[in-house]
Amino acid sequence: MTAAPQIEVPGGAAAAPPRVTRGRGLLVAVAVLVVLAAAPLFLAPFATTTLTRIVVFALFAVSLDLLVGVTGMPSLGHAGYFGAGAYAAGWVSINVTAEAPVPLLVGAVFGALAAALTGWVTVRSSGVFFLMLTLAIGETLQQVADSWESVTGGANGLAGIPATRVAGTALANPGYTYWYVLVAATLGVALVVLLARSPFGAALRGIRDNEPRMRALGYPTALYKYAVFVVAGSAAGAAGALLIAQQRLVTPADLGFMTASFALLAVIIGGAGSLWGACLGAALVIIVRDALGPSLDGHGTLVLGIAFVLVVYLLPRGAAGVRLFRRRT
Amino acid sequence: MVVSILNGFAIGFLLFVLAVGLSLVFGMMDVLNLAHGALFLGGAYLGAALSGGWGGFLTALAVAAVAGALAGGVLSLMTEPLRNRTHLDQALLTLGVALVVAELLIMVFGDDPLSVDAPPGLDGSVTLLGAVYPSYRLVIIGIGAVLALVVWLVVERTRVGALVRATVADREMVATLGVDNRLVKVAVFAVGSALATAAGVLGGPIYGARPGLDAAVLILALVVVVIGGLGSVRGALVGALVIGQVDTFGRVLLPDLASFILFAALAIVLVVRPQGIFSGPVGAR
């Protein structure tokens, strides 16, 4: 007889993740948005650009948190869909039109497509196997970007992407670009949050906590996992479209292991499952990597790696905050 | 054709040396060591730094083995406090270490890819069965086969090996038997890591050393481990040889789709037989 799986009481008394009341949470969110919207009026262009990158990464991290924190699917290959969206949006901007919202929609669609094509395999696995499989997918997508020179520009990436146009005018100014990115990302994050708070989201949390029990309740869990995988891929692809709106460039590295790891770090530092926590984590990662990087000789990655190690040791509820893997008793 | 097959075996044996440590650590301790690729890269850079002569080559191998063993020991100790946390926590810890090591290597060796020469005498080719074949790859096959034999003998024929196999099969049972296998766990981690670093040195003339190589070989090693079954030496060998052939033929026949073929192989195995080809009835986790 196998030992009965224990219910962990991680962190002691407060076993469930902290529940911010709806009203208060909304108020805080609106306040934050107002501050963010006003920011370019007070910041230097470089700071505004960094803030833009934070917002882009925040949408990306939130899409990953939907997978990792809400549904319990720890993916190390999510950057693949981020990059797929970026490349698609970039290609369309160069060859078809850069008029918003076309690149954004193309990014979202291609992120979803890439996730749909690769996801059907991954959702049949879980835990560490899922991690490995997603790692392989991300790496594969990076290699595709690296070798398909005619479309992706090969190792040098897709450069010279024209600025996104809103109502005919190109967003040449960092401030205007930032506002476009802020609006789009806010929409994306809001949609993900709404989904997580819906009955569907409750089912995802059930799958995270105890998938076999959900199946015994009549939930086709593989279908749910596939669906959320595609949705998360779509959100990541949209974030990719926003990346090229700001950066005007996408390279194979944006699909790679490093990018995927940083996103996972952002999710975990912020507390997996809370979604808004992923935004905070994203801010931290970008600030360390881009803003502090130059003063660290460009080795912000080193600090982040060390931070990763420390976070895993120090987080009382474990890195993921809730039980993702069955623990052997 | 023969050249391709022999090439495939060379890659395969190299992959075995790399992956067997990952497989045993995962099988014994349920720890997915994501820093395993970084170990390989460390060895590759070591080989690049000391390349140019037999002295350099052998020194690099020796230093790599020692450094790898030390690194493995340290990793084992680092994951020990997380023994009662989830497997994800342990995997993430090794991920953090992988990032740190990768960045340290860039700090020391720079961003540019380095190439490594085979030691003198082995950098030529021999004529074998009417085809001209690089002698270094033949040597790799030889070394790989010998190491495979040694590992297999240790795991199958010694008491320590029996302990390893028992822990892979049923960790809790071994614990209830009152056997203290902590030292064995550290040893397996250390030896497995030493093999990975040595594989980096051996693979230098074939793969060189560059940032990003750690992620690429980590994937290959993971594919081998998944296909061969966790904790199985035989599985790691067969998996590695198969992947070696698949990868080599993929590059020859469909160079742009080589990575797809690898992913397809992984996907097929996971769909058809998720516990790997060689896992016994208790293999699946």
Place this chain on the structure above:
Amino acid sequence: MTVLRCAGLSRSFGALKAVDDVDLTVEPGARHALIGPNGAGKSTLFKLVTGTMRAAAGTVELNGQDVSRRSEVQRCRLGMSQTMQHASLFASMTATETVALAVQRHSGRRIGLLPRSRPEVRARAEQLLADVGLAGRSNVVVPSLAHGERKQLEVALALACNPSLLLLDEPAAGMSPAERARLVELVQGLPAEITVLFVEHDLDLVFALADAVTVLHLGRVLLSGTPAEVRASEAVREAYLGTRRREELFGS
């Protein structure tokens, strides 16, 4: 029409025949117990009925419909629901949220993609909690519930699926006598439209609740009948105590 009819169910693990050509019929409204000594194959048979495990041979019919090829997800939708022995449930949810998950699945409406307050789901969840005796514990998170309370929550979950056949896997395991008594009350109070099949080790509980008993031994059906018949059976006593084997070993 019988609620459950299993014919010729078999499942082996390597050389071990865990379930060997088992026939099992459960009549509508019955409280049918499945008993047998350790290793008899009860857990495996349970899994074959729920669909968690696929049978190597044999058929399972639910309300006259052949569900042998259906997954456990589909069988649940067709009216079969189960409790799980280890009651591991959902560690991040309160009791109400847990039951609401089951209610929303079986309410006949689609699972919404946008947040919506559904008072009728919450009301039904709270009602079910009250039915199983967890009335004051709605907002308690699962890890803070006592073991007995978690078993009660399991029953609430299973009832939320609107089953015609309710399968209980060792519902009394690990319970104190007081909790056991509450469980008996609970099962006795279930409406007659719900047929109950339960696996249980506690024979006192079995004879208190069951009106039909099937005894498994070494993967085969030893006896199927009323509790009185099973109680009186020499063969069943031998299976549990192994008298015959002792005689074989040591002579008379």
